Amino acid sequence: MDKFTTLTGVAAPLPIVNIDTDMIIPKQFLKTIKRTGLGTALFHEMRTNDDGSVNADFILNQPAYKDAKILVAGDNFGCGSSREHAPWALLDFGIRCVISTSFADIFYNNCFKNGILPIQVSEEQLEKLLDDASRGANATLTVDLEAQVIKGPDGGEISFEIDPFRKHCLLNGLDDIGLTLAKSASIDSFEGQIADSRPWA
Template sequence: MEPLVKHEGKVVVLSRVNVDTDQIIPKQFLKRIERDGFGEFLFYDWRYQRSGEPNPDFELNAERAQGASVLLADANFGCGSSREHAVWALRDYGIGIVIAPSFADIFFNNCFKNGVLPVVIPQDVRDELAASHARGEWDRATVDLAGQVIVTDHGVTVPFEVDPHKKHMLLNGLDDIGLTLQLQDDIVAYEDKRQIYQLTY
């Protein structure tokens, strides 16, 4: 994974509570085993009409939202099934940061394992950011993981908390395998000693 220290990008607002993983990536698109190629199906049932044409009323289809890499969501984002594909779809679409008042636990942890930063902020702060965004007061934000702060382009600063271990993993671009490989020399030394012991006894 690429290290995530500071991210600056356009923000898209999704004002819907309890967005579940089946809406993020519907089940019919879960046939791939690779982690890429899911972005085109993100929010498929909301993004597209039955005709296959883009739904002009869906937030991500607005002209203002094109190229967005920060998603300002609402409460209990990522609920439902535990499918990791939901995070893969967001990442493949280009979303690297998801900001919300709360997340489903499994989705929250899957984000960190796949290089996406989930940021928890108070509901009232989220609502004011969404309202000011709707008024056209701002479009972009800088999310500083190292400093644990969000700064919008209209000058609002929002601090956030993050687990130190998960922060370390994102700052250094580590998933669970990468974290283990940091101890590769110790693992190899242990296995060498283990083989010698087995041959001796």
């Protein structure tokens, strides 16, 4: 998993409440178990028209936001089914950070396991960030995980809270497998002791 330290990029405003995981990545794209290739299907039903053509009005299809790295979204982001394909699709598109006033628990946990930083802010702070994100190509935010601050294009800062263990994992690029491998020396030592004390095993 890639480390998350400081992220600077265009922030796309998506002020929609209750964006569920089926909106993020519709069910017809869940046939794969690969984490790559899903970015093209991100928000498929909003990014395309009924005839399959590109919906030019959708925020991520607009030239200023097509390379967005940060998403500023409405309340209860990631609700619905527990599909891990949702953070996979966001990450494959290039989104490394989602900011909202609240997240569905399973989606929130899945983000950390896939190198995405979900940040919870107040309604007042969200309004300010949505205003920042509405500036098109100038809608650049900097997210400093170590300092736990979001820096706006006008120099303003918003502090955020994060669980210390999750912060450690993101800063060091540790998913569940990485956490296990970090203990490989202790695991090898334990297995050696078992082999010595139980040679018949």
